[in-house]
Amino acid sequence: MKKIFLMLGVALTLMFSGVSFADNGKTATETEGQIWSQIKAGETGVTTSMGQAHNQLINAYDLRVLKLRSDILAPALLVALFGMIIIFVLFIKVNGISKLHGGFTGKLVYRWSKFDVSIHWLGAIPCILLILTGLTLLAGRYFFKPYINEDVWAAFVHGAKLVHDYMAIPFMFGWALMTVLWAKNQLPKMYDLKWMMFVGGYINFGPFKGKHPDAGFANAGEKLWFWAFALFGLFISATGMLLLFPNLFEPSRTLSLISLVLHSTSAIIITAFSIVHIFMATAMSEGGMECMVSGYCDEQWAKQHHNLWYDEIKANGQLKFKE
Known part of the structure; x- marks a missing residue:
């Protein structure tokens, strides 16, 4: 029992x-x-942490921002860089470049001072490095990391982060100087509309062939690039400072996430415009690159691409040739 x-x-x-x-x-x-x-x-809860978000375990929208970054921003940056390069390569293959009528004269006209050339490269070189390293930091883990050895990837992304951080300050200086000093020559004019209608005379077929619309010191395309660079360069610089020096500015968690999205979006736009600018100044325009190397341009290039500016400095007695 x-x-x-x-x-x-x-x-x-x-x-x-x-x-x-x-x-x-x-x-x-x-x-x-x-x-x-x-x-x-x-x-919210209780913790011994003294940070700004010390009593908040997690922002529920953090994951949505990360998904936005991986699904939209990262592919968009790849398209802005490589997509624009492919488009221009195909365009040049089909259309060809804009050649100088009658060829080079050999007479070089003063266009940019040495200081102007210097601040152009002060902004341009860091800008290119920031685009490439930014591509690695934003999209690398999704598109490059799966095909690279883990140790190689770690060293690569660490180097990209260092270059990106160190190039930020000279880029901001170059951006600020160019925006302030060059704005006066970038104001829109009525004749810019005609320049846009004829795509600046760079089309070599149909009714556009041989057309070279009026342009002042800067043509409509350069003005569009300048103001895009000025505006989105401001966004990149402001958000970049918040992300680069969080201990100095102490942004809230929400502001940091907004800054990340604005920084990435602005970088995508500037990347696309940069590719257009680089191709137009080098491959598309015969004799165009000389301007930002020596500060001088061929006389025929000035007459063909910036006729109003050439006529103005000639009439004012400001036309100077390289001796």
Whole structure:
């Protein structure tokens, strides 16, 4: 009889223990759901941390920002860089470049001072390096990392981060100087509309062939690039400072996430414009690159691409040739 009662006791103990475990499991699941709901609703808690978001476990929208970065911003930057390069290569293959009518004269007209050339490269070189390293930091983990050895990737992304950080300051200086000093020559004029309609005379077929619309010191395309660079360069510089020096500015978590999105979006736009600018100044325009190397341009280039400016400096006695 004692054995029977002992067996019944063990059975009842096991049964109630099983029920207890089941109830505990159910309670744990419900508790987890409640906690996550509270987190998403912005519930705060207590911690010994002294940071700005010390009482907040997680921002529920953090994951949405990361998804935006991986699904939209990263591919967009790749398209802005490589897509624009492919488009221009195909365009040049089909259309050809804009050649100088009658060829080079050999007479070089003064266009940019040495200081202007210097600040152009002060902004341009860091800009190119920031685009390439930014591509690695924004899109590298999704498009490059799977095909690279882990150790190589770690060293590569670390180097990209260092270059990106160190090039930020000279880029901001170059951007600020160019924006302030060059704005006066970048104001829109009525004749810029005609320049846009004829695509600046760079089309070599159909009704556009041989057309070279009027342009002042800067043509409509250069003005469009300048103001895009000025505006989105401002966004990049402001958000870049917040991201680069968080301890100095102490941005909130939300502001940091907004800065990340604005920084990436502005970089995508500037990347696309930069590719257009580089191709137009080098491959598309015969003799155009000389301007930002020596500060001088061929006389025929000035007459063909910036006729109003050439006529103005000639009439004012400001036309100077390289001796």
